[in-house]
Amino acid sequence: xxxxxxxxxxxxxxxxxxxxxxxxxxxxxxxxxxxxxxxxxxxxxxxxxxxxxxxxxxxxxxxxxxxxxxxxxxxxxxxxxxxxxxxxxxxxxxxxxxxxxxxxxxxxxxxxxxxxxxxxxxxxxxxxxxxxxxxxxxxxxxxxxxxxxxxxxxxxxxxxxxxxxxxxxxxxxxxxxxxxxxxxxxxxxxxxxxxxxxxxxxxxxxxxxxxxxxxxxxxxxxxxxxxxxxxxxxxxxxxxxxxxxxxxxxxxxxxxxxxxxxxxxxxxxxxxxxxxxxxxxxxxxxxxxxxxxxxxxxxxxxxxxxxxxxxxxxxxxxxxxxxxxxxxxxxxxxxxxxxxxxxxxxxxxxxxxxxxxxxxxxxxxxxxxxxxxxxxxxxxxxxxxxxxxxxxxxxxxxxxxxxxxxxxxxxxxxxxxxxxxxxxxxxxxxxxxxxxxxxxxxxxxxxxxxxxxxxxxxxxx
RNA sequence: GGCGACGUAGCCAAGUGGUAAGGCAAGGGUCUGCAAAACCCUCAUUCGUGGGUUCAAGUCCCACCGUCGCCUCCA
Numbered sequence: 001x002x003x004x005x006x007x008x009x010x011x012x013x014x015x016x017x018x019x020x021x022x023x024x025x026x027x028x029x030x031x032x033x034x035x036x037x038x039x040x041x042x043x044x045x046x047x048x049x050x051x052x053x054x055x056x057x058x059x060x061x062x063x064x065x066x067x068x069x070x071x072x073x074x075x076x077x078x079x080x081x082x083x084x085x086x087x088x089x090x091x092x093x094x095x096x097x098x099x100x101x102x103x104x105x106x107x108x109x110x111x112x113x114x115x116x117x118x119x120x121x122x123x124x125x126x127x128x129x130x131x132x133x134x135x136x137x138x139x140x141x142x143x144x145x146x147x148x149x150x151x152x153x154x155x156x157x158x159x160x161x162x163x164x165x166x167x168x169x170x171x172x173x174x175x176x177x178x179x180x181x182x183x184x185x186x187x188x189x190x191x192x193x194x195x196x197x198x199x200x201x202x203x204x205x206x207x208x209x210x211x212x213x214x215x216x217x218x219x220x221x222x223x224x225x226x227x228x229x230x231x232x233x234x235x236x237x238x239x240x241x242x243x244x245x246x247x248x249x250x251x252x253x254x255x256x257x258x259x260x261x262x263x264x265x266x267x268x269x270x271x272x273x274x275x276x277x278x279x280x281x282x283x284x285x286x287x288x289x290x291x292x293x294x295x296x297x298x299x300x301x302x303x304x305x306x307x308x309x310x311x312x313x314x315x316x317x318x319x320x321x322x323x324x325x326x327x328x329x330x331x332x333x334x335x336x337x338x339x340x341x342x343x344x345x346x347x348x349x350x351x352x353x354x355x356x357x358x359x360x361x362x363x364x365x366x367x368x369x370x371x372x373x374x375x376x377x378x379x380x381x382x383x384x385x386x387x388x389x390x391x392x393x394x395x396x397x398x399x400x401x402x403x404x405x406x407x408x409x410x411x412x413x414x415x416x417x418x419x420x421x422x423x424x425x426x427x428x429x430x431x432x433x434x435x436x437x438x439x440x441x442x443x444x445x446x447x448x449x450x451x452x453x454x455x456x457x458x459x460x461x
Numbered sequence: 462g463g464c465g466a467c468g469u470a471g472c473c474a475a476g477u478g479g480u481a482a483g484g485c486a487a488g489g490g491u492c493u494g495c496a497a498a499a500c501c502c503u504c505a506u507u508c509g510u511g512g513g514u515u516c517a518a519g520u521c522c523c524a525c526c527g528u529c530g531c532c533u534c535c536a
Contacts, residue, residue: 030536038536045536075534157531163463164532182533206534228536233464238533261466262530300484301474305467306530313473316485323484326498347482351475359475363483373499377492431494438496449497456498 003059007052007224008304008355010232010257011156015355018056018223018256025056025063026218028254029110030210030227030235033070034091035079038101039279040294040309041228041263047295048260048303048356049226050107050397055352058395066217067110068210069095072117072203077192087193091115101282104291106397112217116209120195123204123212126246127184127197135245139175141187141200147180150241156257157233182238184208207238211246211253220247225254229262229304261306280309290403290461292325293318299358299396320366322460325400327369328389330456333379341388344368348392358396365392403445403461415446419455422448 006015020026029049032038053063070076071091080090095113116123127143130136136145147153147161154160161180183205188194194201204212214222220243227236236257243253265280285294297317301307344364351360368389372382393400402408418437425434438448441457449456 032536042536159464159532230531230535233531234533260536262536316473320484357475360482363475366483377500429494435495447497450493
């Protein structure tokens with residue numbers, strides 16, 4: 001399927017038609033630092049890039065998806081020391097947690113998950129090259145990137161060195177030539193994890209790992225580099241500087257920079273970052289609103305807009321997901337004319353083409369759901385339309401399966417039995433008892449619906 | 462201080478020149494023993510405020526008010 005997908009590129013600050021360089025779309029998404037569990041803000045980012053990947057694949061592109069894990073960095077070292085464990089143990093624990101958190105969100109797995117500590121030789125080679133071509137220098141075992149050699153420094157984040165210096169937060173650092181220079185390699189203190197290098201024992205700086213790993217696993221230029229807007233500066237700006245300097249500006253580093261807006265908390269209005277201790281764990285949200293609920297919440301607004309986490313919005317999203325689920329999963333009749341999903345699908349795809357307008361795409365999906373429900377009420381056929389709706393929901397990564405609060409398979413015979421007993425009670429007009437059964441089942445997550453064709457039941461999270 | 466966003470109904474939110482999508486909530490109705498679900502109807506003459514451009518502006522320009530983000534810990 002040949003579609004024209006437009007994507008907003010942070011570098012050019014406008015939406016551009018997306019085309020890959022080769023047969024395969026090379027997509028690199030910045031992963032988490034492994035010193036604390038992921039929070040809902042991370043979930044938002046991974047949901048956004050999951051939808052981007054799903055849509056590109058839907059459009060017929062083959063996507064090679066790489067996501068790093070940062071497993072060496074100050075926070076990890078500090079946290080590991082505080083807990084009396086090695087950085088390997090700490091990272092391993094959070095990698096496992098990461099996959100446990102992502103599974104219910106229906107996030108497709110990346111093809112490669114490189115880790116900084118496994119890529120030390122590549123990193124060293126890269127730093128060495130940067131020193132050779134004059135873009136980096138060593139000082140007392142540290143290696144810094146020389147910001148002033150790059151005329152384009154600041155092009156991604158739309159700022160220049162002078163205006164950055166106007167801000168008060170740049171620390172000069174005694175070893176740096178220029179306050180804006182950043183660390184490529186950091187000499188280790190006694191007791192810290194360290195690797196041998198031409199500059200002595202040390203460890204990589206934060207930014208260099210992504211340049212090294214994207215080069216190794218995808219090759220430059222990469223088509224899409226994604227992450228949260230908080231990474232634009234300094235992280236991604238520095239990646240651009242070092243990666244393009246590495247090839248002496250022979251190769252652009254990234255063709256499309258894609259950044260999602262950030263999530264913040266309603267009450268405190270504070271961004272949910274872990275250093276503020278103000279985080280909402282993913283599993284807690286999933287338990288209350290379901291994976292689809294969280295996804296709906298994220299996709300109901302544009303990925304570049306900031307969103308505010310609130311119970312009300314999550315509840316609203318959860319209810320919406322339920323509405324779609326019922327529309328798609330409840331059997332309709334077989335009379336003519338069947339529902340024609342084509343115009344809804346068209347609207348859906350047009351919205352997705354337009355810089356991933358998931359809110360617009362969802363609107364079309366909801367309209368289709370109404371058509372399906374209407375047809376069902378009229379006894380008309382909706383099988384194909386339901387299949388189309390499932391396909392559209394699938395592009396958005398919505399599962400539309402019932403939440404697993406009740407072990408459906410195990411409980412089924414017993415629920416059926418209760419439904420049957422309740423039918424008998426209703427026939428005998430024993431409504432007090434039959435209503436009690438319905439109420440009690442609802443409390444444990446089983447919803448009964450009495451219709452003309454008998455009683456249907458479903459589960460609810 | 463520098464750079465950049467945003468302000469659309471009770472809440473969330475789409476919509477970048479042609480006369481306001483969608484979801485949630487609310488009210489009325491159909492169906493039902495009662496519910497639930499679903500369907501139908503109602504719910505912004507109006508898009509922070511004031512000017513301007515235009516035949517036409519939520520959409521472009523200017524000013525003002527307000528909210529928020531980034532400025533080397535951050536998805």
